[in-house]
Amino acid sequence: MAEITYRDALNQALAEEMERDDQVFLMGEEVALYSGAYKVSQGLLQKFGEKRVIDAPITEAGFVGLGIGAAHVGMKPVIEVMTYNFAILALDQIINNAAKLRYMSDGQYSVPMVLRGPGGAGGSLGAQHSQALEQQFVHIPGLKVVMPATPHDAKGLLKAAIRDPDPVMFIESEKLYNVKGEVPEGEYLLPIGRAEVKKEGSDVTIITWSRMLTAAVLPAVERLEAEEGISCEVVDAMTLRPLDYDTLVNSIRKTNRCVIVEEAWPQASVGSWISHEMQKRAFDYLDAPIGHVHQEDVPMPYAFNLEEAALPSPAKVVEAVKKVCYAD
Amino acid sequence: MASKTQSKKSSGGKTPKSAAGGHEIKTHATAHGKARAAQYTSDDESVPIGRPPVRLEEERLIEIHRQMLLCRRFEERTAQMYQMRKIQGFCHLYIGQEAVAVGSVAALEKQDYIFQTYRDHAHALIRGISAREVMAELFGKKTGCSGGKGGSMHMYKAETGMMGGNGIVGGHVPLATGVAFKSAYNDLPEVTICYMGEAAVNQGVFHECLNMASLWNLPIIYIVENNLYGMGTAVHRASAEDQLYKRTEGAYRIPGVRCDGMDVLEVYAEVKAAADRARNDRRPTFIEAITYRYRGHSMSDPATSYRNKAEVQHWQERDPIARLQAQYPKLFTEEMVKAADEKIKEEVQDAIKFADESDFPGPEALYTNVYVDCQGYPKKQD
Numbered sequence: 001m002a003e004i005t006y007r008d009a010l011n012q013a014l015a016e017e018m019e020r021d022d023q024v025f026l027m028g029e030e031v032a033l034y035s036g037a038y039k040v041s042q043g044l045l046q047k048f049g050e051k052r053v054i055d056a057p058i059t060e061a062g063f064v065g066l067g068i069g070a071a072h073v074g075m076k077p078v079i080e081v082m083t084y085n086f087a088i089l090a091l092d093q094i095i096n097n098a099a100k101l102r103y104m105s106d107g108q109y110s111v112p113m114v115l116r117g118p119g120g121a122g123g124s125l126g127a128q129h130s131q132a133l134e135q136q137f138v139h140i141p142g143l144k145v146v147m148p149a150t151p152h153d154a155k156g157l158l159k160a161a162i163r164d165p166d167p168v169m170f171i172e173s174e175k176l177y178n179v180k181g182e183v184p185e186g187e188y189l190l191p192i193g194r195a196e197v198k199k200e201g202s203d204v205t206i207i208t209w210s211r212m213l214t215a216a217v218l219p220a221v222e223r224l225e226a227e228e229g230i231s232c233e234v235v236d237a238m239t240l241r242p243l244d245y246d247t248l249v250n251s252i253r254k255t256n257r258c259v260i261v262e263e264a265w266p267q268a269s270v271g272s273w274i275s276h277e278m279q280k281r282a283f284d285y286l287d288a289p290i291g292h293v294h295q296e297d298v299p300m301p302y303a304f305n306l307e308e309a310a311l312p313s314p315a316k317v318v319e320a321v322k323k324v325c326y327a328d
Numbered sequence: 329m330a331s332k333t334q335s336k337k338s339s340g341g342k343t344p345k346s347a348a349g350g351h352e353i354k355t356h357a358t359a360h361g362k363a364r365a366a367q368y369t370s371d372d373e374s375v376p377i378g379r380p381p382v383r384l385e386e387e388r389l390i391e392i393h394r395q396m397l398l399c400r401r402f403e404e405r406t407a408q409m410y411q412m413r414k415i416q417g418f419c420h421l422y423i424g425q426e427a428v429a430v431g432s433v434a435a436l437e438k439q440d441y442i443f444q445t446y447r448d449h450a451h452a453l454i455r456g457i458s459a460r461e462v463m464a465e466l467f468g469k470k471t472g473c474s475g476g477k478g479g480s481m482h483m484y485k486a487e488t489g490m491m492g493g494n495g496i497v498g499g500h501v502p503l504a505t506g507v508a509f510k511s512a513y514n515d516l517p518e519v520t521i522c523y524m525g526e527a528a529v530n531q532g533v534f535h536e537c538l539n540m541a542s543l544w545n546l547p548i549i550y551i552v553e554n555n556l557y558g559m560g561t562a563v564h565r566a567s568a569e570d571q572l573y574k575r576t577e578g579a580y581r582i583p584g585v586r587c588d589g590m591d592v593l594e595v596y597a598e599v600k601a602a603a604d605r606a607r608n609d610r611r612p613t614f615i616e617a618i619t620y621r622y623r624g625h626s627m628s629d630p631a632t633s634y635r636n637k638a639e640v641q642h643w644q645e646r647d648p649i650a651r652l653q654a655q656y657p658k659l660f661t662e663e664m665v666k667a668a669d670e671k672i673k674e675e676v677q678d679a680i681k682f683a684d685e686s687d688f689p690g691p692e693a694l695y696t697n698v699y700v701d702c703q704g705y706p707k708k709q710d
Contacts, residue, residue, distance in 0.1 A: 025513070051513065057543070062502055062536025069506020072491075073441075075513070093533075096496050097503055105484040105492065106475025107697035141698050165700035193702065242702050 001184050007177040009151035010040050010116075013158035014078065016187065018048050021076055024162060027054040027063055028080030028117075037082045038118065038177050064090035064115060068098045068167070071113035076162060084119035084171055085129050088136065098167040099142030111167040116158070119147075120211055120263045121300060121311060122174035130300035130307070132210075132264035137169040138241045138273070144168045145240040146192055149213040151181035153238060156190030164192055173211040195244035197251060201225075201233035204257040204321050207248055207274060209237040212261045212312060216293070220317035228318075230325055240270050245277060252282045257324045259291035261317055266294040291320035381593035382600070386659055389652070392434055392592055393660060394668055396426040396649045399450035401672050402459055405680060406449065406466060410627050414684065415466045418495075419480045420447040424622035427648030428553050429454055431595030432521060432617075435603050441489040441520040443504040446481035447553075447621075448493030451523070456488035459679035469686035476689045477697075497558075498524060498531030501550075505537040508548035512610060519606045520548045521599070526616075527558025529572055538580045538612070547606035549599060550582075552616045553589065559625045560634035573616040582612050589617030590646045593655070620646075 004012075018024045026041060026048075032055040035042040045053040056063040060081060067077035081087045087094065094115070101109045121130040137145045144166055148154040154172065161168040198213065199221065208217045213236055221232040235251050237243065252258050258278055262271040275290045296310040322328040384392070403421045410419050422429065429450045433442065444451040452462050457473045465472025466480055473485045484492045491507065494500035504522035511518035528534055529552060541548050552572055556563055564570040573584035587598040595617055602613035620643035624631035631640075653660035 054544075057536075057539060059536040059539065061533045062505070062540055065499075065502020065533060066506040066509055066537070066540060069503035070510045070513075071506070072503070073507050073510050075510050092496060092499060093502055096499055097494075101492075102697050102700065104474060104478045104482040105486070105697075106477045106693075108474075108484050108486040110700045144699075144702070166702065 001182040003180045004151055004183050005177065006151045006154050006179050007040055009155035009183050010158055011042060013155045014041065014044060015047060017159055017162040018052060023074065024076040024078060025052045025054065026078045026080065027056050027067060029056055029058055029082050031055060031080050038174060060086050060089035061093055065093035065097065067113050068093055068111055071111045072101050072109040076112050078114045078116060078162060081115060081117035083129060084117050084133050085131055087115065088133065095140055099140045103142060110165045112165045114161045114168045114170050116170035116172060118174040119171040120173050124302060124304060124307060126302045127299035132295065134171055134240055135264055135268065135270050138270050143241060144192060147171045147210040147240060148238060149210050149236055151183050153190060155183055156188050157192065160189045160192050176211055193239050193242045193244055195235055195237045195247040197233060198236045199234040201231040203231045203255055204259060204325055205233045205235060205251040205255045206259050206261060207235045207237060208261040209240065212263050216312045216314055216317050217261050220314040223314065223318055224321055228322065228327060230321060230327065245281060248278060249281045252278055253285045256285055256287040259293065259320045259324055261293040261312055263295055263312060265297050266292065269294060288324040291324045293317050293320045381591060382597045389656060389659060392430055393652055395430045395454050396592065397669060398672050399426045399453055400649060401676050402453060403449060405676050409680065417479055419627045420625065421623045422447050422450040424643065425553055425555060425619045426450060427592035427595055428589045428617045428619050431592040432551060432599040435596050435600040436519060439518050441491050441507050441518065443491045443500045444493050444523045445525055446493045446495050448481065448483050452483035452490050455490040457483060457485045457490055459675050460682040463679040463683040464686050467683040468688060469683055470689040471686040475693065498528040498533050501533050501537045505541055505546060505548060508541065508546035512546050517607055518547065519603045521551055522548060523551045523553055525558060526552050526554040526563050526572060527566060529575065530566060538576055538582055541612040542580045542582050545610040546612055547610050548612045549602045549606060550614045553619055554616050555619050555621045557634065573614065576614040582614050584614040584616065586616045586618065589619030590648045590651060592648055592652055
């Protein structure tokens with residue numbers, strides 16, 4: 001198995017799917033000649049030509065909407081937003097068209113489009129470019145939201161997202177692009193809508209997704225197991241809508257404790273929704289209130305020390321886990 | 329506050345009683361004190377209007393006349409059904425504007441697409457959705473063209489190329505542009521018409537899409553149905569350049585033309601030329617069709633605070649159906665029109681009966697067609 005970066009895993013997925021289906025095209029700001037702001041589309045222009053790898057003007061509502069329009073007459077657009085912070089310029093198109101055309105037409109159309117780009121903090125990018133906005137999309141019936149944490153998952157899920165008949169918000173992470181991981185040779189797809197137990201354990205379930213898995217949760221688990229003797233089970237939600245409730249609940253039934261770790265703000269967040277669902281579905285199994293680690297409830301500051309203070313960290317996860325284990 | 333005065337434009341354009349010739353125009357003094365008139369005149373020589381109305385064979389004229397009359401009678405009954413609360417929610421009537429939809433759709437071919445705003449009943453009827461299916465949709469019945477889940481603003485029938493109304497001003501413009509992108513990408517001889525009200529030209533996505541359509545040579549026609557008011561706001565109170573057709577050539581290299589939207593054959597001629605250009609040369613066109621809605625913006629708007637009776641009457645004298653009849657008096661005899669009208673009224677009555685007798689969608693429909701495939705979701709929350 002080869003070790004490749006998250007970026008190259010995405011690139012392979014795009015190249016393979018474009019090879020497979022000529023109705024797949026990639027459109028976004030700087031995706032062609034510049035090879036993508038984060039170089040995810042490196043080499044695709046040379047391979048597939050400018051008809052299929054298209055530099056769009058800086059006009060998010062326009063080209064996201066164009067993708068939705070092309071999708072609902074049978075194409076398979078992959079629309080790149082330079083960051084998900086810019087996707088909010090296209091929220092009307094996403095919420096009112098992508099998510100609703102199928103329902104409003106009672107099934108006459110579908111919107112097999114992927115909207116992909118990085119979300120969350122990238123490192124000292126300031127308040128407008130450092131937002132984990134997945135809740136905006138998870139809230140909307142008609143959308144699917146996928147947030148892979150590893151190169152392996154990024155490739156398998158992006159391929160599945162491109163073939164999926166519904167609109168998929170595929171949220172990557174700038175800080176993950178350079179992260180390496182094992183990716184199998186040859187084709188594979190991962191199912192959308194499945195969570196995965198990334199590490200088994202017996203004392204507490206930690207539910208997380210995207211960058212928080214490697215940036216906060218796994219380092220914390222290492223410390224908790226070595227220093228506190230607390231055995232942690234780590235569940236990566238991977239898809240936030242539709243959410244794989246069964247996998248989450250089954251883990252809590254085993255460990256009787258739960259901490260949710262997310263990069264977003266706490267109010268009306270995906271984590272707070274999961275927390276609600278878990279207490280509803282596993283109330284009798286819980287031995288402590290569900291813990292929640294999240295970004296501090298402030299816009300992201302620029303100063304390096306303040307940004308670090310705002311984000312979830314291994315230390316914050318350790319603290320939350322000890323609390324639900326009554327070991328604090 | 330700016331004062332309003334009335335001024336009189338001279339009539340005498342090449343088309344007597346054209347959409348714009350000779351009506352009273354409200355002038356509006358701007359903040360800079362500069363008087364500005366909304367000049368919807370076809371006798372203004374600076375306006376590149378005047379593609380002569382085409383001559384069509386009798387059979388087609390009869391069909392065009394039938395379609396306009398169908399839209400008119402259908403919506404008159406729609407208003408009645410609304411008063412009876414058979415139809416609820418937002419409901420926007422197209423009465424008065426029929427020539428724009430009918431003349432433009434007549435210039436299209438079977439494989440082409442149309443996108444309309446929320447004022448979409450007429451477009452649905454003309455593009456091949458039956459009166460029964462449109463009325464049933466208005467009644468919220470499962471036999472409606474959108475299964476009762478769309479409503480007045482969301483009439484769809486994929487196989488006819490009627491790609492819906494849309495509830496957001498300008499919200500459908502990117503969708504239409506995306507369909508034209510599909511046609512160009514796959515080298516298909518398809519044309520897309522994207523209609524919009526004149527207020528939509530101030531939305532950001534309108535400009536974003538015209539830019540892309542020109543940049544990428546998309547086969548699309550943007551038609552502004554300029555009925556002079558965005559809800560109750562007159563065009564010159566909303567658009568700094570209120571000669572809308574002038575806004576696209578300089579900014580996007582898309583030729584802008586204006587036509588008399590009360591003359592179905594003039595609309596046809598203009599759209600046919602634009603469709604040929606789209607199909608053969610892959611270039612977009614912008615058409616501003618001057619028209620007028622006789623009714624309010626929606627059923628809740630009595631349309632009294634922002635316009636007066638004289639103005640409405642002025643436009644009613646230029647009624648598109650009466651005008652076509654007057655243009656071909658030998659064809660549209662009193663007897664012929666009466667017979668056609670009777671038949672249409674029966675069709676509309678049948679549609680109402682069908683809608684009334686149809687069932688509402690069953691409770692199971694609540695959770696269908698949210699997704700194509702979602703691993704068993706959506707399902708009712710347990």
